[in-house]
Amino acid sequence: MAKNVVFLGPQGSGKGTVIGKIKDNYGVPHISTGDMFREALREGTEFGKKAQEYMNRGELVPDDVTCGMVRERVARDDCAAGFMLDGFPRNLSQAEALTQITDIHAAILIDVPEAVSMERLGGRRQCRDCGTIFHLKFVPPKKEGVCDRCGGELYQRDDDKPEAIRERLAIYRSETMPIADYYDRIGVLLTVDGSGTPDEVAAQVKKKLG
Numbered sequence: 001m002a003k004n005v006v007f008l009g010p011q012g013s014g015k016g017t018v019i020g021k022i023k024d025n026y027g028v029p030h031i032s033t034g035d036m037f038r039e040a041l042r043e044g045t046e047f048g049k050k051a052q053e054y055m056n057r058g059e060l061v062p063d064d065v066t067c068g069m070v071r072e073r074v075a076r077d078d079c080a081a082g083f084m085l086d087g088f089p090r091n092l093s094q095a096e097a098l099t100q101i102t103d104i105h106a107a108i109l110i111d112v113p114e115a116v117s118m119e120r121l122g123g124r125r126q127c128r129d130c131g132t133i134f135h136l137k138f139v140p141p142k143k144e145g146v147c148d149r150c151g152g153e154l155y156q157r158d159d160d161k162p163e164a165i166r167e168r169l170a171i172y173r174s175e176t177m178p179i180a181d182y183y184d185r186i187g188v189l190l191t192v193d194g195s196g197t198p199d200e201v202a203a204q205v206k207k208k209l210g
């Protein structure tokens, strides 16, 4: 049976890292709407430019744009055995739209205190060329400002700057938290404690997913 899983949790809860650790066990793709927008931006498409205005302010890209992008993505062949969605849905109307698109079998909520999110996001640096993510404290690059993998320049995303982080966490509290209730009501919500190491959190998620 296909296993369609959504991951919920504030920015900095480690959703992307945990999915990266477990997705091969399930043979399904990791779909991150934030990465899809950033890729469109790197490619310089009109679509990417439109999304950029919202992203730089830490705001959500409008639902019609985002839902259309996800609808098209989960219909691709590589999602036949399921998928792991990261960063979508982000509000109730996206959750309802997703239910119209396909069945969701599990919603994993990775729970972390806000102070932990702030520390994880504030230290994050990403490679401009290959997208690899480092952290000044937890995963420092061998040479400051340079990607270990491809030698590209490391930068801080505009939306990882303190003002934008606060804005994103506020949006999470008001818009994303109600989604956890939505999935709880339909009986698929599974909660894990996200304050441990990536390996500890990944182990909890695997146990919950079975």
Ligand code: AMP
Pocket: 011, 033, 034, 035, 037, 054, 055, 056, 058, 059, 060, 061, 062, 066, 086, 087, 088, 089, 090, 094, 159, 168
């Ligand atoms: P992320 O990397 O998931 O934090 O996403 C970065 C930015 O992309 C967000 O701050 C939004 O501007 C945009 N974005 C990502 N996913 C969504 C979504 N599901 N709905 C609306 N905007 C999104």
